[in-house]
Amino acid sequence: MIYERVALIGLGLIASSMAHALRRDRLAGEIVGYARTAETRETAREIGLCDRVTDTAREAVEGADLVVLAVPVGAMGPLAEEIGPALRPGATLTDVGSVKRAVIEAVTPHVPQGVHFIPAHPLAGTEYSGPRSGFATLFDNRWCILVPNGADRQAVERLAQLWRGMGANVDEMDADHHDLVLAVVSHTPHLIAYTMVGVADHLERVSHGEVIKYSASGFRDFTRIAASDPTMWRDVFLTNRDATLDILGRFTEELFVLQRAIRMGDGAHLHAYFTQTRAIRRGIVEAGQDTAAPDFGRAPVTAPG
Numbered sequence: 001m002i003y004e005r006v007a008l009i010g011l012g013l014i015a016s017s018m019a020h021a022l023r024r025d026r027l028a029g030e031i032v033g034y035a036r037t038a039e040t041r042e043t044a045r046e047i048g049l050c051d052r053v054t055d056t057a058r059e060a061v062e063g064a065d066l067v068v069l070a071v072p073v074g075a076m077g078p079l080a081e082e083i084g085p086a087l088r089p090g091a092t093l094t095d096v097g098s099v100k101r102a103v104i105e106a107v108t109p110h111v112p113q114g115v116h117f118i119p120a121h122p123l124a125g126t127e128y129s130g131p132r133s134g135f136a137t138l139f140d141n142r143w144c145i146l147v148p149n150g151a152d153r154q155a156v157e158r159l160a161q162l163w164r165g166m167g168a169n170v171d172e173m174d175a176d177h178h179d180l181v182l183a184v185v186s187h188t189p190h191l192i193a194y195t196m197v198g199v200a201d202h203l204e205r206v207s208h209g210e211v212i213k214y215s216a217s218g219f220r221d222f223t224r225i226a227a228s229d230p231t232m233w234r235d236v237f238l239t240n241r242d243a244t245l246d247i248l249g250r251f252t253e254e255l256f257v258l259q260r261a262i263r264m265g266d267g268a269h270l271h272a273y274f275t276q277t278r279a280i281r282r283g284i285v286e287a288g289q290d291t292a293a294p295d296f297g298r299a300p301v302t303a304p305g
């Protein structure tokens with residue numbers, strides 16, 4: 001056991017996955033949960049997600065030695081303000097938000113002296129949300145980035161141990177760098193997926209039925225991503241504005257170059273570009289970062305008999 005009492009605030013995909021993983025690996029003495037709506041609290045009680053579900057956030061955090069904010073990024077500040085006075089001295093307060101600088105700015109003013117605030121971000125998710133969507137293996141072999149921001153090292157190591165216990169690999173990063181990296185590997189790709197699905201939706205010459213029926217796997221992957229929670233992603237773009245706009249600017253510049261290459265019939269340019277991007281994908285597969293990828297390319301070739 002790493003923490004005696006863990007309070008999960010917001011019982012959606014990430015918190016419910018944490019609850020399952022904490023139980024699987026016996027990492028918490030008691031798991032207390034709170035959700036904003038009575039319906040979510042009821043569901044959580046019905047499925048036995050936590051040991052206890054409280055009707056207020058303050059009640060949930062009382063006496064907890066770890067408090068996890070697992071709500072959309074824009075809701076973190078007001079929530080921290082609400083629970084701040086009820087946090088136990090010596091407790092660790094963390095979050096799982098997809099953006100770090102904005103969460104630090106919104107939460108820090110409400111953290112009482114003696115409470116360790118250690119932002120975190122598990123790089124794992126699905127397009128589903130809510131208390132029934134979690135599963136214990138979500139964090140297995142995935143990264144969790146901690147942003148210690150000068151916090152007590154012992155408290156940081158304890159939180160890192162918890163994430164490792166839930167199956168994740170742990171790295172540390174500065175908040176601004178985190179937000180830039182995530183703008184490249186997660187936020188802008190989500191925006192592009194949302195846009196591509198929107199384009200298909202708005203076409204008049206191709207019917208909805210055809211888009212669904214003939215959806216090839218590339219587009220299907222886009223639609224999976226574009227089905228992600230609208231509130232969560234609205235908040236991501238509103239709070240990681242500068243980094244996303246920077247990467248989006250670069251994206252549109254490169255898109256225009258490719259558009260011109262297609263118009264001009266410049267096959268050499270297209271081929272060279274696609275050769276370079278293929279190397280990135282191969283690097284990901286070789287590093288074992290895509291467990292779903294077939295491994296025929298990586299299997300050792302042995303001579304028969």
Ligand SMILES: NC(=O)c1ccc[n+]([C@@H]2O[C@H](COP(=O)([O-])OP(=O)(O)OC[C@H]3O[C@@H](n4cnc5c(N)ncnc54)[C@H](O)[C@@H]3O)[C@@H](O)[C@H]2O)c1
Pocket residue numbers: 010011012013014015035036037040070071072073075079096097098099121122123124125126127128129130131229232
């Ligand atoms: N889904 C992912 O892929 C993923 C991955 C890593 C991190 N995150 C981050 O984790 C956090 C939670 O995401 P999730 O996927 O678990 O979301 P979710 O939609 O499944 O759950 C969010 C929970 O927060 C509650 N909530 C919403 N607004 C609230 C408010 N104003 N006050 C109090 N509670 C509120 C909702 O009722 C719900 O219980 C977000 O900050 C998100 O950026 C998500």
Ligand SMILES: O=C(O)C(=O)C[C@]1(C(=O)O)C=C[C@@H](O)C=C1
Pocket residue numbers: 097098122123124125126127185186187225
């Ligand atoms: O697999 C997915 O559904 C995700 O989008 C998960 C994903 C991502 O990889 O971009 C999305 C947002 C998070 O903050 C972390 C992980």
